[in-house]
Amino acid sequence: MSDAALPPSAEFAGGTHARRTLVRAEGAAFWDDQGRRLVDLGATHGAGSLGAANPEVAAAVAEQARTLLYLGSGYENPVRTRFLEKLLALLPPSFGRVFLSNSGTEAVEAGIKIARGATGRPKVVAAMRGFHGRTLGALSATWRRELREPFEPLVPEFYHVPFNDVAALEAAVDASTALVLLEPVQGEGGVHVATGEYLRAARAVSDRSGALLAFDEVQTGVARTGRMFAFERWGVVPDVLLLAKSLAGGVPIGATVTTPEVEARFRGTHHSTFGGNPLACAAGIAALDFTVREKLAERAERLGSLARQKLATLPPERLREVRGLGLLIGIELREKSAPYLAALERRGFLAISAGATVIRLIPPLVISDEDWSAGLDAVAEVVADGAR
Ligand SMILES: Cc1ncc(COP(=O)(O)O)c(C=O)c1O
Numbered sequence: 530m531s532d533a534a535l536p537p538s539a540e541f542a543g544g545t546h547a548r549r550t551l552v553r554a555e556g557a558a559f560w561d562d563q564g565r566r567l568v569d570l571g572a573t574h575g576a577g578s579l580g581a582a583n584p585e586v587a588a589a590v591a592e593q594a595r596t597l598l599y600l601g602s603g604y605e606n607p608v609r610t611r612f613l614e615k616l617l618a619l620l621p622p623s624f625g626r627v628f629l630s631n632s633g634t635e636a637v638e639a640g641i642k643i644a645r646g647a648t649g650r651p652k653v654v655a656a657m658r659g660f661h662g663r664t665l666g667a668l669s670a671t672w673r674r675e676l677r678e679p680f681e682p683l684v685p686e687f688y689h690v691p692f693n694d695v696a697a698l699e700a701a702v703d704a705s706t707a708l709v710l711l712e713p714v715q716g717e718g719g720v721h722v723a724t725g726e727y728l729r730a731a732r733a734v735s736d737r738s739g740a741l742l743a744f745d746e747v748q749t750g751v752a753r754t755g756r757m758f759a760f761e762r763w764g765v766v767p768d769v770l771l772l773a774k775s776l777a778g779g780v781p782i783g784a785t786v787t788t789p790e791v792e793a794r795f796r797g798t799h800h801s802t803f804g805g806n807p808l809a810c811a812a813g814i815a816a817l818d819f820t821v822r823e824k825l826a827e828r829a830e831r832l833g834s835l836a837r838q839k840l841a842t843l844p845p846e847r848l849r850e851v852r853g854l855g856l857l858i859g860i861e862l863r864e865k866s867a868p869y870l871a872a873l874e875r876r877g878f879l880a881i882s883a884g885a886t887v888i889r890l891i892p893p894l895v896i897s898d899e900d901w902s903a904g905l906d907a908v909a910e911v912v913a914d915g916a917r
Pocket of ligand 1: 574632633634635637660661662663712716717745746747748773774
């Protein structure tokens, strides 16, 4: 390996390549180690909804670190209690229990265990193109073959059905199904939005069969899609809601939200040393307060519809479709997206893909109108110019 090909640090990269070195953030912008400003259209993968250095979250973390940095979950703590109260106050009253962890994949793992432990059944039905994380249980629910195959055999009794296909879902769910696990908008899988009919059918078939219904809102949750939680748009309430990413303003957290009835049926145990630690909960309080006060769901809705209007005028020769809700937008091209991402980066905008041919725009919800407008102009330009 030549020096140029060496990774910049000793990190086990796990097949992903680090790109530019970023050292500082403010609002929706980063600065790299050369002092160049770059606007985030996706660099934080949805975890940076409040920006990657939100001052209110940073102040809450600093204050909490000086007061009580860590406490095991075997003890009550007012910060954790307050965070859980705030989170539950934003949700329908059927919810009342939250298991806290440290990431999206852990939130999913807890959801799978809760479903199996509450129903005594093995089967999990998930959707093709779905993404739920990379630990072995969550990976078993994830669709993409190249993510799964190197690690097989995975957990048994996981099945995948075509997304938005009511008949296929109804045929797959039966008396041995513990969990129906769906994303209201499939993020990693290319930004595909569920239909209301599909989610209502998922609710009905879960009720009929005695399975639990979980919505994985790790990517869509906390104001991203123009609602505080995406499921609000359709009024279909799941039994289990999975959250992570921006829930604590960029500090690692995962939350598996469920009902007291499900908890009462749960057999077994589940635990996490760092889950619900005071630092993450203090960040979570600051993040939820900020999200509500700054009306970020409305902002996501407004900036999202502006984008869809602008992107609707892109030339159809290179563009297959624009999809999404709020500030989770997929631009499906007729060719690979990687050169387009590189062209955007040359213009000072960091975006990511969602599959080989989709540019995913998932900017901080605090992005200024000017940066968003300039970002959309840059997208229009690179699409019109064929990634030059
Ligand atoms: C819908 C969904 N579920 C789960 C995960 C896994 O989250 P994490 O990377 O925090 O483990 C992701 C990550 O992108 C996601 O988009």
